[in-house]
Amino acid sequence: MRLELGKIKIRDVAFGSQTKVEAGTLYVNKDELAALVLEDPTIKSCTVHLAKPGQEVRIIPVKDVIEPRCKVSGPGGIFPGFVSKVDTVGSGRTHVLSGAAVVTTGKIVGFQEGIIDMTGPGADYTPFSKTCNVVLDMDPVDGLGKREHEKAVRLAGLKAAVYLGEAGKDVEPDEIETYDQGSFLETAAKYPDLPKVVYIYMLQSQGLLHDTWVYGIDAKRTLPSIIHPNELFDGAIVSGNCVSACDKNTTFHHLNNPVVKQLFKHHGQDICFLGVVITNENVTLQDKERSSSYASKLAKMLGADAAIVSEEGFGNPDADLIMNCNKLESYGIKTVLLTDEYAGRDGASQSLADISPKADAVVSAGNANEIIQLPPMKTVIGDLAVADIIAGGFDGSKAADGSLTVELQVITGATNELGYSNLRGIGF
Amino acid sequence: MAEKKFRVVHYLNQFFAQIGGEEKANIPPESRAEVVGPGLGLKAALGQEAEIVGTVICGDSYFGENMEAASAEVLNLIKEFEPDLVIAGPAFNAGRYGAACGAVCAAVQRELNLPAVTAMYPENPGTDIYKKEVYILPTGGSAASMRKVLPKLAAFALKLARGEAIGDPAEEGYIARGIRKNIMTHKPGAERAMEMLLAKIKGQPFTTELPMPAFDRVAPNPPVKDMAQATIALVTSGGIVAKGNPDHIEASSASKFGKYSLAGLDNMTSETHETAHGGYDPTYANDDPDRVVPLDVMRDLEREGKIGKVFEYFYATVGNGTSVANAAKFGAEIAKELKEGGVTAVILTST
Structure with a gap:
């Protein structure tokens, strides 16, 4: 399966009478976009805003x-099972508006959605600033x-x-990346002397605001299975969650999985990348x-010598993470978590809800409990009042001047536990 | 910078101050406006940037038995020298001295708002108690490692005095405090994971970013074959003690356990027992301590012949912020006594 990913660099965004890309600027016809959203009779209102890097803007609560991507050639379309039919994606050519993003906000669904600051100390922690x-x-x-709302x-x-x-x-991309991977047998035969590596991709599946969708199906209703890495680039995996937003994979992260x-x-x-095993994090x-x-068995059947496992979320899924680790390691598969x-x-408590001596190679994306001060922003898109109740916020998080003291x-x-960012936890 | 030297106070016990051994361990705090014992080596290692302006000395037993008062006295003596920095020890593997060094440094930081550092053997009990709040440099088990550790201690102390940022333990050489912090690196996590995986595949050394805590999983014993002949003991971390807490078991971070007779007792009441535990609402445990240590039902089973008998003592400590090291020590001591007492099985209750 061969996919060309044509990256069109977007350096600015502006409203315009026609939605188009011109010289690195994305122009958005906001009425047309709002009308598209309002085709859904369950959405009462939709206001389109622009938020650019460096602006004094806070977006809260982020879902x-x-x-933005589109299929230029090849079977299927972006976000199969949702926007497109469920044909197999991941081949042909896909164009990416690299540097642009859609951010959804508005009335809170649960208690636990995120914040994006476009400037200030908070901006350093989110890729979406x-x-x-x-x-x-x-x-x-x-x-x-709530379910229909989400x-x-x-x-x-x-x-x-x-x-x-x-x-x-129809825009000529600034850069084209090519991802080409054949069958397991071909791949393995091509690099007989290189260690075979499998990626175990854990998908959050604990329930409302904790769900992930694969080709339109709820991941908690699936057995672990194998997915071609190219399928991710066309949106085969979609986020349905934003609880404790720091370590949930947005759809953007799934499209740009850094481990892949x-x-x-x-x-x-120095390795032979065999493939991706997707598994879930159910509650029982x-x-x-x-x-x-099942996931570790698939890795074993594929002939993996080594594996990277990425978790999504914390606490309850720590048990899934450690089970995956133990089972992979007991098959002799060298594992990094x-x-x-x-x-x-205070950073003094045990970091994970479950542990194992086999988990001897762990990458930490940081301590999510650490407190951060976010100064007030000139513009708030969404609803700042929810700062006191979202996960990581607490009673009194929001000061009168609009500044926030939050985790x-x-x-x-x-x-992010796909390792998208540079933050890390370290022992002192 | 070098115009004004940092003023350092050095804390020592009676032994390293060359006053005497165990027979002098009960001497109260005293201070001297001079360099004493290992202070000579420390002075040399500190060089031109700092000066030891005084030494405060206290007997280990005196300190251990009067922690609060001794700590306050020591602090007062330290304060008189108007120091910029306090160095305690090194204590090597001397347990009470290690605890005193840790306590003095913690108090200096807390009460005087001054930097402090000590050094001791990693297995010194003082390490476990104080490493979270105090920088502790590792030493060997005996004073033979004095010459090696003093330069490191001095260099680290000067760094503290200068107010320089202290990096991670691997880089700075102090004992990991178990405090997790965030840092911004130059590499995304996925790239770090890839590098770690490559090293692991090749069998090359790598450093995990999140070391797992110590593991001590105990395999359960086989079931008791004949309960009707069994002697069953009751042990709790729920803090149930004889009324009045005669052993003064701490409400949190217990340093000891208690052993209480059950002879002639049919159950526990608010008249006879109470909880010393500070980590939960004690109302229900104090109303009826059987709720935590189920003596009443054990006596029923004894009468019904379902168990042989209840062991004549129960053991209790407080499992509230109690260090794993202490808990393991209590467990080993209690198990030894139970074994000697012919106990067949134990019911452990928490809260």
Whole structure:
């Protein structure tokens, strides 16, 4: 399977009469975009905002971040199972508006969505302070249930990203990345002397605002399975969660999985990247046992010598992480774990809810409990009042001047466990 | 910078101050406006940038038995020298001295708001108690390592005095405090994971970013074959003690356990027992201590012949912020006594 990923660098975003990309600027017809979102009868209102790097803007509560993409050639379309039909994606050519993002916000669904600051200390912790953001501020119709509300805003974000992505269809990309990987047998035969590496991609699946979707199916209703890495680039995996936003993979993260990028980079050099096993993080012990057994078995069947495992979330999924680690290691598969920590505000508590002596190679994306001060911003998109109740916030988080004292976990992507960012936890 | 030397006070016990051994361990705090014992080596290592302006000395037993008062007295003596920095020890593997060095440094930081540092053997009990709040440099088990550690201690102390940022333990050479912090690196986590994986595959050394805590998983014993003949003991970390807490077990971070007779007792009441535990609402435990240590039902089982008998003592400590090291020590001592007492099985209750 061969995919060309054409990256169109977006350096600015502006409203315009026509949605288009011109000389690195994404112009957005906001009425057309809002009308598209409002096709959904469960969404009452939609206001389109722009938030650019360096602006004094705070977006709260953030539900998802999505990168605009479009399919130029090859089967299927972006976000199969949602915006497109469920044809297999991952081959042909896809264009990316690199540097642009759709951010969904509006009335809170649960208690636990994120914050993006476009400048100031908070901006250092989120990758989305560096993107030109098209922000959809949406409210649901009165009386809409939480599940329907979450679904409506999730779909709106995906539709908007595809709508904007289409503007790049006929634009010559600044850069083309090619990802080519054949069958397991071909791949293994090509590099017989290199260690075979499999990526175990854990998908959050604990329930409302804790869900992930694969080709439109809820990951908690799936057995672990194998996915071609190229499928991720076309949006085969979609985020349905934003609880404790620091360590949840937004759809943007799934589209730009940095572990997959690393494995491709080293493929044929010092490793042979065999493939990706997706598994879930369900809440019952039986589910955890089954999924970890199944995922590690798949890695074994593929002939993996080594594996990288990325967690999504914390606490309960720590049990899944450690089960995966133990089972992979007992098959003799050398394993590295990617996680983050909840070591308390003082950093003195045990970081993970479960541990194992086999977990001897762990990368930490940081302590999500660490306190951070966020100064007031001139503009708030969304609803600042929720700062006291979102995860990582607490009673009194919001000062009268609009500044916030919060745990790092409120910041979207701050301790992302795909290892997207540079933050790390360290022992002192 | 070098115009004004940092003023250093050095803390020593009676032994290293060359006053005497165990027979002098009960001497109260005293101070001298001079360099004493290991202070000579320390002075040399500190060089031109700092000067030891005084030495404060206290007997280890005196300090250990009067922690609060001794600590206050020591602090007062330290304060009189108007120091910029306090160095305690090194204490090597002397347990009470290590604890005193840790306590003095912690108090100096807390009360005088001054930097402080000590050094001791990693297995010195003082390490476990104070490493979270105090920088402790590792030493060998005996004073034979004095010459090696003093330059390191001096260099680290000067860094503290200058107000320089202290890096991670691997880089700075202090004993890891177990405090997790965030730092911004130059490499995303995925790249660090890839590098770690490559090293692990090749069998090359790598350093995990999150060391796992110590593991001590105990495999359960086989079931008791004949309960009707078994002697069952009750042990709790729920803090149930004889009324009045005669052993003064701490409400948190217990340093000891208690042993209490059950002879002639059919159950525990608010008249006979109470909880010393500071980590939960004690109302229900104090109303009826059987809720934590189920003596009442054990006596029923004894009468019904379902168990042989209840062991004549129960053991208790407070499992509230108690260090794993202390808990393991209590466990080993209690197990030894139970074994000698012919106990078949134990019921452990928490809270």
